Amino acid sequence: MLSFVDREAELATMERLFCSESGSLLILYGRRRVGKTALIQHFLADKAR
DSSP states (O other), rough: OOOOTTTTHHHHHHHHHHSEEEEEEEEOOOOSSSSSHHHHHHHHHTOOO
């Protein structure tokens, strides 16, 4: 699978919010073509089903 350089903090935050018992909203923003969609797809790859 692809490795994400300097994305460990973002992935850890997403994991913490995903496992949280309370409802959460994560807003992911940034310039075009920096990998926002790829980051979400990478995070959700093992979460499906």
